[in-house]
Amino acid sequence: MPHPTRRRTVIVANGTPAFRLECLECIQPVDRVIAVDGGYRYCAAMNIRTDTLIGDMDSLDPALLNEARGAVPEILQFPSQKDQTDLELALEHAVVKQGSTEILVFGALGGRWDMSIGNVCLLLHPVLAGIDVCLVADGAKIRLLRGPAAMTIRGKTGDGLSLIALAESARDVCLKGLLYDLDHEDLALGSSRGISNVFLQDSVAIELKRGNLLVIHTRIEENSQS
Incomplete structure (x- = not known):
């Protein structure tokens, strides 16, 4: 509903x-x-x-x-x-x-x-x-997170998550529930550090203090090996 x-x-x-x-x-x-x-x-x-x-x-x-x-x-x-x-x-x-x-x-x-x-x-x-x-x-859903903000994404264990700084660096990023969590770290503009993370549970949490993050959630059945 x-x-x-x-x-x-x-x-x-x-x-x-x-x-x-x-x-x-x-x-x-x-x-x-x-x-x-x-x-x-x-x-x-x-x-x-x-x-x-x-x-x-x-x-x-x-x-x-x-x-x-x-x-x-x-x-x-x-x-x-x-x-x-x-x-x-x-x-x-x-x-x-x-x-x-x-x-x-x-x-x-x-x-x-x-x-x-x-x-x-x-x-x-x-x-x-x-x-x-x-x-x-x-196979994917794409959103923009504008700091300061938080987002919870629901999916399945094994789903993919990629984060890309857009227009400016993303400052003070926290990630929970993923293979590679972050604890108040920055994702620089032009960096690929946030690419190809993996869900370890059915929901993950993202927090952003400042900047913009492109959030790409890829369903497990559509994931590809690279």
């Missing part, structure tokens, strides 16, 4: 779709669903109720767009020459117009490298400060 004080939005973008079954199962009746441009074809294919379609519509088949006009309550079409990506517009809409406090994003990664990296960096967007945003990728 969703938390009574939370307003959650599920965004389906146009990258490589992830966890199609999970996407269907996670959507609650009270959730808002935003399709981002060509991401609408995934919603249509999976019969996902869509509240808003947003984008410049350059990657959506015209026939499907016409179909959407009769099925989607809100369509926000923007010019192709603009200063923001369609996903950025969708994230801003979810927070500013819908008042979302939690956002799940499917299809933000895969395909073009520039778009994928840019979408990860969108987690730093000022409008998302204080919002629980999760990018769902193949």
